[in-house]
Amino acid sequence: MAAETGPTGLRERKKAQTRTALASAAMRLALERGVENVTADAIAEAADVSPRTFRNYFSGKEEAIVAELVDGMGYIADGLRARPADEPLWESLRHALTFSAFLPPEQLEQLAVKVRMVMASKALLGSQLAIFERLGEQLTAVVAERTGTDASSDLYPRLTGVVAANALRLAVFMWLESDGRLDLAELTADALAQLRAGLPEPDTSTTRRHQP
Structure with a gap:
C-alpha cells in the first residue's frame, strides 16, 4: 500500500x-x-x-481520438474478471459484455455519437479496429486466468477472447445501423448465445429476430 x-x-x-x-x-x-x-x-x-x-x-491524433473508447474496453475486461469464479464462462461473458444495459440513456446516446463518428472516418479505420483488438486481448487474458490455460500456447483463450470481442463489435454496428431501434444489450446477448450454442442454422420458417 x-x-x-x-x-x-x-x-x-x-x-x-x-x-x-x-x-x-x-x-x-x-x-x-x-x-x-x-x-x-x-x-x-x-x-x-x-x-x-x-x-x-x-503516436498521433488518430490514436488519441479513439483512446477514450479503447480505454473503456478495460472496464469490460474488469467486469469479466469480477464475475464469480464458479459461474459458467459464457454466462460471465454475457454479464460483462452487456454493460450497455446498465448505462443511463444519455450516456448510451453519448457512446453512440462517439462510436458513429469513429466509424464514419476513413482516417480512423485502423484505430477503430484497435478498439476491439484491445478488448480481444484483454478478454483473452481473463479467459486464460479463469480456465487455467496458457494464451501463448492454447487456442481456447485466444479464440474465445477474439470471438467475444467481435461479437460485441458486430452488435455495436447493428445497433448503430438501426438508429436505436434495436437494443445493444439484447443484440450482444443474442450474439453470445448463438456462439455458445455453436451457431446453429437459423430457422427460416419463422420471422427473423432482429428486424428493424
Missing part, C-alpha cells in the same frame, strides 16, 4: 490523469470540428500540456 501513496503512486496517477485529459480533449475536438480538422497541437493545447507531452502518450 505504501507504493500507492508514495512518489511512484503519485506519478502514475498524474500520468493517468494526463492521458485521460488528452483523450477527452481529442474526442471532444473531433466531435466539434471533425477528425480532419483536429491536430495533435490543438489536442495538447486543449488539455493544457505541451506538444512534446502529447507525443509521450500518443
Whole structure:
C-alpha cells in the first residue's frame, strides 16, 4: 500500500490523469470540428500540456481520438474478471459484455455519437479496429486466468477472447445501423448465445429476430 501513496503512486496517477485529459480533449475536438480538422497541437493545447507531452502518450491524433473508447474496453475486461469464479464462462461473458444495459440513456446516446463518428472516418479505420483488438486481448487474458490455460500456447483463450470481442463489435454496428431501434444489450446477448450454442442454422420458417 505504501507504493500507492508514495512518489511512484503519485506519478502514475498524474500520468493517468494526463492521458485521460488528452483523450477527452481529442474526442471532444473531433466531435466539434471533425477528425480532419483536429491536430495533435490543438489536442495538447486543449488539455493544457505541451506538444512534446502529447507525443509521450500518443503516436498521433488518430490514436488519441479513439483512446477514450479503447480505454473503456478495460472496464469490460474488469467486469469479466469480477464475475464469480464458479459461474459458467459464457454466462460471465454475457454479464460483462452487456454493460450497455446498465448505462443511463444519455450516456448510451453519448457512446453512440462517439462510436458513429469513429466509424464514419476513413482516417480512423485502423484505430477503430484497435478498439476491439484491445478488448480481444484483454478478454483473452481473463479467459486464460479463469480456465487455467496458457494464451501463448492454447487456442481456447485466444479464440474465445477474439470471438467475444467481435461479437460485441458486430452488435455495436447493428445497433448503430438501426438508429436505436434495436437494443445493444439484447443484440450482444443474442450474439453470445448463438456462439455458445455453436451457431446453429437459423430457422427460416419463422420471422427473423432482429428486424428493424
